[in-house]
Amino acid sequence: MFADEDLYEAVENFLPQVSEYVSSHGGGISLLGVKDGKVYITLTGACGGCSMSLMTTKMVVQRKLRELIHPQLEVINVDGTPENALPSDVYKK
Template identity: 55%
Template sequence: MIPFSDEELYPAVENVIEKVRPSLALDGGDIKLLGVKDGKVFVQLQGACVGCASSGNTLKYGVERQMRIDIHPEIEVINVPIGMENQWDKLANEV
């Protein structure tokens, strides 16, 4: 169990997003933080990352790995599909 509230996690998550963003930009991609709920981080991969076969690896072994190193080993990152960004909080109840 993550010993931080969602409000406490948010700034730390933002810092990690800014840390990994340049790596994504090298390949024409980007990442947008949508929110944090129950220790889960909801993001949306953008640009060249959309539809890329490697986007799942980028999310798990790039973004999530960095958050687990910098913040907490149990943090989970979930990519919200294009068109569902305004419903990420509903997705949070499903995962």
């Protein structure tokens, strides 16, 4: 697919387009890192604790990044749960 460094750069470039929806709801998106085709983000502001954050992550952020970058990307919202933890070896700038 992509080297982690290349994927990080691509996501970083397209994230402003993707974050428009989140911003319209009083939230924000922070890119935490990438690893093996997985993009690790955190939702902030009003979206951070929202019960719809999983839907926002998958149906808005992941869908748009798949359109713009690669159809097999997976976006994970690092939300404090063990299954959504940030790997220690994730690529980040």
